[in-house]
Amino acid sequence: DRMLIHIKDGKGNKDRYTILSHNLLTDLRKYYLIFRPKEYLLEGEMGKKYSPTSVQKIVKRAAKQAGIRKKVSPHTLRHSFA
Known part of the structure; x- marks a missing residue:
């Protein structure tokens, strides 16, 4: 709710x-x-739960597929989602 x-x-x-x-x-x-x-x-x-390295790889791959050229990380997503 x-x-x-x-x-x-x-x-x-x-x-x-x-x-x-x-x-x-x-x-x-x-x-x-x-x-x-x-x-x-x-x-x-x-x-199993994802390792920090696996999460980083997933985020980087998704950024590349989206055409984002800047350096990205899970931390970047945390501060930019809003």
């Missing part, structure tokens, strides 16, 4: 809340029905 995501054990093992858009909620529902994650919403191989 509050349209928030609770992120557990993020960077520095801290818990955080962030806003959840209606579009993302729709996409997450579709994702869940297809992949049926067990422990983590976004699971890596073998149902």
